[in-house]
Amino acid sequence: MKPFVTHTGIAAPLLRRNIDTDAIIPSREMKRVSKRGLGEGLFAGWRYTLPGGRERNPAFVLNQPEYTGTSILVALDNFGCGSSREHAVWALAEYGIRAVVASGFGAIFHTNCIRNGILPVRLDEHSIEALAERVQQDPQNNQVTIDLQCCLVRCGDLLWPFSLEESARYLLLNGLDPIALTLRQRKEIDVFEQARRKARAWAYAPMEDCVEGVLL
Amino acid sequence: MAISGASTLFDKLWSDHTVCDLDSGETLLYLDRVFLHERTGSIALQSLHSAGYEVRDARRVFCTMDHIVDTFPGRGDKTLMPSGSDFILATRSETRAANIRLFDVNDADQGIVHVISPEQGLLLPGLTLVCPDSHTCTQGGIGALAWGIGSSEAEHALATGTLRVRKPKNMRVIVDGELRSGVTAKDLVLYLIAQFGTNGGAGYAVEFSGSAIRQLPVEARFTLCNMAVEFSAFTAIIAPDEKVEAYFAGRDFAPKGEHWEDACSYWRTLRSDDDAAFDRELRIDGSLIKPMVTWGTSPEQVAGLHEHIPDPENFEELHRREAAQRALDYQALQPGQAIADIPINAAFIGSCTNSRISDLRAAAAVVHGRHIAPGVRGVVVPGSRRVKREAEREGLDRIFVEAGFEWRDSGCSMCFYAGGETFGEHQRVISSTNRNFEGRQGPNTRTHLASPTTVAASAITGYITSAEALVNSEALIA
Numbered sequence: 001m002k003p004f005v006t007h008t009g010i011a012a013p014l015l016r017r018n019i020d021t022d023a024i025i026p027s028r029e030m031k032r033v034s035k036r037g038l039g040e041g042l043f044a045g046w047r048y049t050l051p052g053g054r055e056r057n058p059a060f061v062l063n064q065p066e067y068t069g070t071s072i073l074v075a076l077d078n079f080g081c082g083s084s085r086e087h088a089v090w091a092l093a094e095y096g097i098r099a100v101v102a103s104g105f106g107a108i109f110h111t112n113c114i115r116n117g118i119l120p121v122r123l124d125e126h127s128i129e130a131l132a133e134r135v136q137q138d139p140q141n142n143q144v145t146i147d148l149q150c151c152l153v154r155c156g157d158l159l160w161p162f163s164l165e166e167s168a169r170y171l172l173l174n175g176l177d178p179i180a181l182t183l184r185q186r187k188e189i190d191v192f193e194q195a196r197r198k199a200r201a202w203a204y205a206p207m208e209d210c211v212e213g214v215l216l
Numbered sequence: 217m218a219i220s221g222a223s224t225l226f227d228k229l230w231s232d233h234t235v236c237d238l239d240s241g242e243t244l245l246y247l248d249r250v251f252l253h254e255r256t257g258s259i260a261l262q263s264l265h266s267a268g269y270e271v272r273d274a275r276r277v278f279c280t281m282d283h284i285v286d287t288f289p290g291r292g293d294k295t296l297m298p299s300g301s302d303f304i305l306a307t308r309s310e311t312r313a314a315n316i317r318l319f320d321v322n323d324a325d326q327g328i329v330h331v332i333s334p335e336q337g338l339l340l341p342g343l344t345l346v347c348p349d350s351h352t353c354t355q356g357g358i359g360a361l362a363w364g365i366g367s368s369e370a371e372h373a374l375a376t377g378t379l380r381v382r383k384p385k386n387m388r389v390i391v392d393g394e395l396r397s398g399v400t401a402k403d404l405v406l407y408l409i410a411q412f413g414t415n416g417g418a419g420y421a422v423e424f425s426g427s428a429i430r431q432l433p434v435e436a437r438f439t440l441c442n443m444a445v446e447f448s449a450f451t452a453i454i455a456p457d458e459k460v461e462a463y464f465a466g467r468d469f470a471p472k473g474e475h476w477e478d479a480c481s482y483w484r485t486l487r488s489d490d491d492a493a494f495d496r497e498l499r500i501d502g503s504l505i506k507p508m509v510t511w512g513t514s515p516e517q518v519a520g521l522h523e524h525i526p527d528p529e530n531f532e533e534l535h536r537r538e539a540a541q542r543a544l545d546y547q548a549l550q551p552g553q554a555i556a557d558i559p560i561n562a563a564f565i566g567s568c569t570n571s572r573i574s575d576l577r578a579a580a581a582v583v584h585g586r587h588i589a590p591g592v593r594g595v596v597v598p599g600s601r602r603v604k605r606e607a608e609r610e611g612l613d614r615i616f617v618e619a620g621f622e623w624r625d626s627g628c629s630m631c632f633y634a635g636g637e638t639f640g641e642h643q644r645v646i647s648s649t650n651r652n653f654e655g656r657q658g659p660n661t662r663t664h665l666a667s668p669t670t671v672a673a674s675a676i677t678g679y680i681t682s683a684e685a686l687v688n689s690e691a692l693i694a
Contacts, residue, residue: 020653107450193377
């Protein structure tokens with residue numbers, strides 16, 4: 001996974017609340033048994049004029065020339081709510097989005113971002129609006145820098161501190177795979193499991209009388 | 217693990233599954249069950265294997281074909297979704313290779329993950345379950361700790377039998393007072409979300425309690441907890457009681473004999489201590505709730521069936537005003553329009569929210585002896601093949617079919633568009649499902665969420681209609 005330390009890029013404002021994962025990647029765009037090939041489907045319902053089509057809707061922010069090369073999204077509360085589909089994050093990543101700045105995130109989406117090297121930055125709504133206003137004046141020249149070492153968002157002379165759970169910050173800064181991290185504790189898991197199986201034998205007995213899930 | 221002092225039910229379950237607290241501030245939480253489905257399960261398994269990891273314990277992992285499987289009777293591996301069968305074939309071969317029990321397309325026990333898991337006793341009170349599906353919180357209705365995750369977390373769960381999770385705060389939603397006749401768990405949860413917003417539960421594990429909750433049958437508790445994710449909660453939970461014990465007695469994978477006794481005595485300890493402290497408490501007077509329906513494109517845009525479409529100008533905050541206007545534009549509705557004057561094109565009964573046998577019985581009771589309005593399409597999709605068989609044994613299928621509904625095979629179906637099937641552009645659907653997002657049931661399809669009885673009554677009249685209004689008006693005519 002690509003580490004996230006600091007990133008500077010063009011930010012696009014999508015100032016809506018409750019942008020759900022169905023909007024980020026509509027179901028019809030999840031065509032292959034793969035994490036790849038999803039970037040084209042990003043925001044397909046808003047980005048293209050017809051469902052399933054590829055004719056760009058000029059009104060949509062990412063299609064406007066001054067937002068070419070956007071790598072940061074700016075939104076309001078509850079971004080990524082709804083379905084747990086990680087495709088939403090895979091599509092954002094493939095499109096080139098490295099960070100989403102919003103006043104709140106859907107919980108599963110937030111975790112999905114961390115697990116895929118996208119930085120979710122939480123700022124209050126006033127800061128978001130101020131940031132968006134500044135960016136809109138000239139998106140190409142008012143690029144945004146997000147520094148995860150110092151936990152700061154910067155746009156010109158405007159500066160906002162943010163906080164992120166230490167665990168998430170650690171994974172992102174180091175581009176770490178949490179499975180490998182957890183497997184270092186395999187012994188502790190084994191010991192816990194043995195004790196638990198004894199204490200709550202009723203929870204496992206029916207499963208252990210099975211072969212491939214069929215009761216014997 | 218020992219518990220000192222007063223604890224909430226959620227704290228007890230959390231503590232009972234804590235392998236260790238991590239330096240990062242997260243907890244390494246032990247998972248008793250992992251569920252997968254064909255939409256994301258095959259990707260998770262493939263990715264897991266290509267990273268060089270194995271499934272830690274396949275006996276506690278289950279997988280079903282529900283999300284994109286076809287629900288037309290006589291189905292096979294083909295679906296209307298282009299490339300849909302790729303997901304089905306990949307899931308079949310990946311689960312076989314990993315020795316995971318799969319409820320395949322035509323398995324007698326196939327169905328929607330959150331329906332088949334409790335109905336077979338695959339998950340039990342006091343246990344933990346994760347699944348890469350946001351509505352996994354449904355299963356908190358039996359007093360289990362169950363929550364939705366993404367694919368990467370599913371890979372972690374499969375490989376390690378654990379998850380690294382930051383503990384959410386505790387919220388209690390107390391619902392007292394008796395629900396009026398005709399008011400369902402679906403109306404209750406829509407009312408809750410309308411009152412406190414789709415973000416009302418963010419950062420919390422929600423425990424539902426109070427006299428109105430205790431009165432709910434087990435299946436209604438699933439409906440209530442199902443929509444906790446639309447309230448942005450981490451999950452929801454209801455303390456198990458004698459109704460839950462009775463529900464599990466004799467189910468296939470429920471403990472037997474001595475194990476059953478042990479399980480029940482443990483389950484009886486599963487409730488919040490009287491003096492347990494919650495970080496937040498919300499109170500609802502259940503007797504105030506009336507049948508509800510969504511008018512917009514967010515589950516918080518809700519009104520009573522007797523009410524009118526609100527005027528966006530009346531919303532104080534600018535973003536709510538804008539969201540309401542946007543929703544009305546998408547839904548093609550006018551401020552001030554009476555809800556009961558809104559004509560529908562289609563009615564859908566199904567999904568992990570409302571496709572259980574009790575939902576089908578309630579809807580069939582409304583439909584019985586009536587016919588759906590001309591030009592309206594009605595679809596009933598049982599949540600599992602077991603539900604389907606039981607409904608057919610009771611003759612519910614005949615009631616629906618004679619009324620003009622399609623009677624389908626089990627799966628998620630047109631709760632969303634993943635099977636490639638849609639009601640069509642600009643079609644207005646009243647639906648027993650959980651999401652009314654733009655495009656959720658197909659490009660430009662307009663969705664109104666309601667209880668199965670409201671959906672049934674609306675199918676009959678062709679307008680958004682409460683079941684009570686239907687019965688009363690016919691009584692007046694008579």
